Amino acid sequence: MSIQIAKLIAALAESERRRVAEQESMSETVQQIKEQVMNLTRRPTTSAPDDTDDESDEDDYVDLTP
Template sequence: MAAMSDQITKLTAALVESERKRVAEQQSMSETIQQIKEQVMNLARRPTTSAPDDTDDKSDEDNYVDLHSLV
């Protein structure tokens, strides 16, 4: 009977340790997710650096040289 009791004690300890690790991993994952959310929110708040707005009324063709006009 003592051997079975020892086994139960060892298995219980292993189960407790396994649960402790699972909870620790879950906590770590939650912290990582929170950090990622904060980084995404910071990126969303940042002003975007895009190309200057082409708001003049000229058509895009004005930006190119017409090769036929050079001849």
């Protein structure tokens, strides 16, 4: 019986270790995403390139499918 208890305690400790490691990894990922979002908000915006082809504007749109 005590061997089973020891195995359960070891499994519980391993499970907790994995949970903590996963939480730390997720926290790092969230921090990286926050930094990327902040960098995006600081970046100057650019407009779409000018439509320089001398073709009709109709070719710039896709027709609806029947």
